[in-house]
Amino acid sequence: MSDQVEAAMRSEAPQMRADKHVSLQTVERLSAYRRVLEELDRDGVEYIHSQQFAGLVGVTPAQLRRDLSSFGTFGNISRGYNVYQMGRTMSRIMGTDSTQSVALFGVGDLGRALLSYRGFEERGFHIAVAFDVDQDKVGRVFAGRRCYALEELATVLPEYEVRMAVLASRPEGLQALADRVAAAGVHAILNFVPKRVTPPEGCFVENTDISAKLEKLSFLAHAQATV
Amino acid sequence: MSDQVEAAMRSEAPQMRADKHVSLQTVERLSAYRRVLEELDRDGVEYIHSQQFAGLVGVTPAQLRRDLSSFGTFGNISRGYNVYQMGRTMSRIMGTDSTQSVALFGVGDLGRALLSYRGFEERGFHIAVAFDVDQDKVGRVFAGRRCYALEELATVLPEYEVRMAVLASRPEGLQALADRVAAAGVHAILNFVPKRVTPPEGCFVENTDISAKLEKLSFLAHAQATV
């Protein structure tokens, strides 16, 4: 298969273009696309059409094609999309084709769970280092990762080549923490703390509030019951 | 303050209406609104205008007013919104004014973290019981919650009056698991497993893929660097 892949890469290298603007919604679907492509590749599928592919991801074929078209042209008409090739391209687009170091802030219950969560590694992310304010935790090693004091931020982050951060700390002083992290050169923050973070200059913030998800479900279930 | 609250509840009971259709996006913002209202109440704020309120939540005042208007009329012109009253109403709308029992499926790293995560209780959710396929885990008690075998589903769920479920299992057989859970009378499923679940009949499914969030951030950070 490798030869075929090489051939495919030479003859069918996609016209990747750095498009003006890609919708955030499209970006969110990208990882789902990549995951399905990986599965297909594992199953030995070489080409797939938008119809079947869309079915596996759970979107309409039109939406899939539209999403892909923001990044260039991938499809080989009447053969469909080259699974391996496109998987690689997706990874390259998302910047996950090589492993990236991530720092964790807050080694509480959630933080420790994230440290032992294997899903990150599978997708090209490695939590390399942890930080906490609690002096009892500083200096200890959790799931193979050393925990530093917040004060050591500026020296430790460059050492581990960290460019992304995950926040799982207490809500108190969350914004200040985010600001410090951004100032230390981090450009993207994933926030698990149920409190709003105003994105520091030059830094993207993504909020994930798992209780909010439950609340949404609760609303839907109740609403349905009432109707 | 309690007297005032009582008075407020009597004199200013909001015109709650079961509106035809509420946008999902509105629902997602609801929990943010409620969280801010709780904070304001703790700080002793009694009334607040849409301008300041929206600022705290991070939305525009127009959007806030529009969102609220799907549920009825809350505002007291020229005094603004009654913080306590509205917080209660939000809880009632979301069905979180009384604690709800939730079942957890999969007691791996993530599952155990969720068991010890205190955030759920604070918002009216209680993980009452856990299930796992691993015979080593069945019968044990994790963070105060007993772990049952999947086979006991049908008898145990009603016992704990569970109406919502959280999935944190292996990806294998995820859809089958979701179907079984729904068949046992659960109407809402929060899925942490990075694999698509087709909602079973009469059941809502909400997917939360934390790696996907990191991938999104990675894309944004890279895109910015390229531009």
Next chain:
DNA sequence: GCCTCACTGTGAATAGAATCACAGTTGCAG
């Protein structure tokens, strides 16, 4: 009691995302 001021709730306007539908292409069969 009346006037003023500023706020809410909402119709109208805009922006944005998803879908439709088809022109253009390409592999393949004969």
Next chain:
DNA sequence: CTGCAACTGTGATTCTATTCACAGTGAGGC
């Protein structure tokens, strides 16, 4: 080599969400 069948990429359209902007209203001052 020619014609067919079916797929992609995309302009046009529809649908949905957000923002604008203002009519109507109630609290407070005088």
